[in-house]
Amino acid sequence: NLVNVKIANLAKSLPPSLKNHDKFFVQYGCSYVFHPVREEVRLRLESDALFQGEEFVKAPLFGGPAMLPSEDGTVIASYHSFTEKTVFLTDEEICRNTLIEKAAIVRSKLGKGCLYLFGPHLEHPLYKDANLLVGRIIAAEKSVQLNNNIQAASAPPPVRSSKDLRRQISNARIVAGSMEFMPVKWLIGCKVYEPEKIRVFLEAMWRRLRRLERAHLSGWELDEVISKAARIVSVLRRMHTAIGEGRDATHLAAELFPLLRECTSSFFSLYFKTLRSTDIEISCDRGRLSPAAL
Incomplete structure (x- = not known):
């Protein structure tokens, strides 16, 4: 009740219970909160800035x-x-429809701070990677870095490369491509946006990735582009889920397109800086970069 988050496992009528009936549901007013599965599940981490x-x-x-x-x-x-x-x-099938692609961990603003909502029990002592996930979240909020191994000496964070950027843009292209078959469009301000416009940004970066990979880049500028690309993937996945469930995704599209512009701008700043630093001659054709040069 403190934040605006709904749950997907709330139903007016209960689905059939196959086992553990006493742990399957709890009544909530005139509805039921039911628990489709127990024990182990696999989570996808959406915050690349946190999980590197x-x-x-x-x-x-x-x-x-x-x-x-x-x-x-x-x-x-x-x-x-x-x-x-x-x-x-x-x-x-009910389990998949209820859980898969739904949020497992959510961060919401609350007053001057924030509130984290957890579905799974990340504190379970047999799941050390999940334990570490909680630690990293706390560390991020405290603006400190947590060791990968709490008992070991401090180690520097892994260095990200152009391959990490390729992975994020590839993931974004896959999700964006699947959305092009969906009959949707979004009115943002005075403009109408369609799914096809998403890949205009992504393909512009994808076609030029090889040049960055050959330069073996690392550093904060590349990290910035990778983090923005990871956010794009996260928003795209949420959009895909919302559209598949028949929900309006306009607010997510309004978040996505400015992020696409920011990411593309940062990418090209790094791209042209790399071209200049490696003394690659750029040939022009009617004011546009020729495909051979790029």
């Missing part, structure tokens, strides 16, 4: 929610898939 290239982590789920945050909430991790240790309490 890591993509998935396993964690146990014992009655936690699948969340549908409002536009002022940030999805830190989503439910990605089940594992061989997942225990299904109802039909597997």
Whole structure:
């Protein structure tokens, strides 16, 4: 009740219970909060700035929610898939529709601070990677860096490269490409945006990635582009889920397109800086860079 986050596992009528009926649901007013699975699930980490290239982590789920945050909430991790240790309490298709691609960890602003909502039990002692995830979140809020191994000596964060940028842009292209088959468009201000416009930005960067990879770049400028690209992937995935569920994604599109412009601008600043520093001659054709030069 403190923040504007809904849950996906709330229903007017209960789906069939296959096992553990006493742990399957709890009544909530005239509705029911039901728990489709228990035990282990796989989460997809959405905040590249926090997790530095890591993509998935396993964690146990014992009655936690699948969340549908409002536009002022940030999805830190989503439910990605089940594992061989997942225990299904109802039909597997119902479990997938209820959990997969829904938010598992959400950050929402609250007064002068913030509130984190967790579905899975990341504090479980048998899941060290999940434990570390909690530590990194706390460290990020405290603006300090947490060691990857709490008992080991401090180690520098991993250096990100152009390959990390390729991975993020590739993920974005995949999601954006699948959205082009969806009959949607968004009115943002006075302009109408269609899914096809998303890939205009992504393809402009994708076609020029090889040049950056050959330069073996690293540093804060590349990190900035990678972080923005990771945010694009996160927003795109949330848009894809919302559209698939028949929900309006205009607020997400309004977040996405300025982010695409920022990321592309940062990318090209780095790109042309790299060209100049390596003394690559740029040939021009009618005021445009020729494909051969790029």
